[in-house]
Amino acid sequence: MPSDLLLEATGLVKHFAGRRVVDGVGVELRAGMVLGLLGPNGAGKTTTLRMLSGFIAPDAGTISYFGRDFSAARSATKRLLGICSQEDTLDQEFPVAENLLRYAGYFRPRVEGLRARVDELLDTFGLRPFAGHRPDELSGGFRRRLMIARAVVHRPRVLFLDEPTTGLDPQARVALWQLVNRLRGEGLGIILTTHYMDEAERLSDELLVLAEGRITARGQPRTLLGAVLGEHVAVYATAGDAALEERIAAWLRAADASTPAPIMDEWHLPLRAAQLAAFAAAFPALALRLREPNLDDLFLKLARDGEGAASAAALAGRAP
Template structure:
């Protein structure tokens, strides 16, 4: 999390992405309910939340794929609804599914994507050469995308998203389904895009990914913002200061769980352990109540955040 100190921007310049009061109803369900988002140049905003929290719908509104029922979205000062062409010229998108064009080669995909933008990217062939080299795609430039491994397909998707040199990039679960090595390679690419000054909005299910890449987090739950800010602040708000781990098979554990539940805590079982988020007074009370019970205490992480939100949803 130390990169928060280096990458977080307390900038007074207007954010490249500014979305306020977003609302979207699909069918009978309000999928997004009054969400605000901002993202500055050189910043990665991580959107987190369980399935159905509204992450992808929020992102799709921000890049103009879906129309917001209410709210306002601007990309570098251009309203996505009323100045669609200008706003869309300044943004790039890597969708959750592979939406490259398999009728073209890897290089052909980048060329064709470039044709979908005006004003045209200056010196597009040279830009494509540079991207192919930088994304490690040069050896596969003349292959069809379907012949690539999952990691290289995602690299192509990200390269397509930036071929026209946008200011804001939306990455919707860019590493889902990749092996660890491929994920790290994609993370490195995302970090270089941040270093170039792009504003990046990222959705992910992987907590380690969110922790490593995001300068700020925004946690969505049931279409609303549950918590927002620096990772540690978000964890403190949603989870608590400490997480106590109890062995599920320990004889005294059921009594301790009853004690926690009476206090209003929400123990969550993960494999062989129970996880209980506590503040400092709660931890002190637990230690006093069960002095002989073995336990571990650690700082909360983003997995605990997901468990906490899932617990709230179940309740």
């Protein structure tokens, strides 16, 4: 096993109420890496995280941390995992510094010099001015900082961040991004779930996209965008011209091109370079504005593809 490989999971499967909610998912995480886990609600992200972090057991598949089978060394391994959930699980009756001290105490004797570690995190996370304040006296951004600080107080090697910036203002989000980058620089392996596509693109070294419990795409952000979408997104308006829209749809079907996404009064169409030239030649009167593809485009495409698969399955008289 490569020395920097922290986590390897293969073929993970999980059923709930007779429904397969995770179907053959595999994950690799290395030291100093952020893995972005993306997908619409119900895609299987949370269930995958719960299996990887040991809250539930997979029905099939294997999970190994640091070259050891997770199921055979669960207690020792969980001491090396840090978890920051979506829910605010802070102890509201204790001030900030006491929250960190008490949580770190659960992991002794691994952590030595607890107060020195807490002092370090108060400074790193900008919490020093609030050390004597209760969590309910903090802003949302500083509560999230405290939750992440608590998740790393015992010096884990793997950190799970489940939608860490949901509900925060832009300034607080950027501050948390900087903290995540700092933790990555310290060698932590981080698994991040988020619904913010810009956040996933900025922070992730690799992306894993789930839909209906399966991996539909994976790779480095820019490489993944190019492979799935192409080099360009053409933006155009049809002013409700149904005949023009049908001609465009027919051209796209013949060219085996992506389906455009309607956003407000415009269409956003991912195209490869050769397709773009042919599309522009086929519709010379259409005013095109070009931009680079982003993760929002990828997310919309995968969602449309999923809807199409579900519709086809329904027409065939079977469940998707």
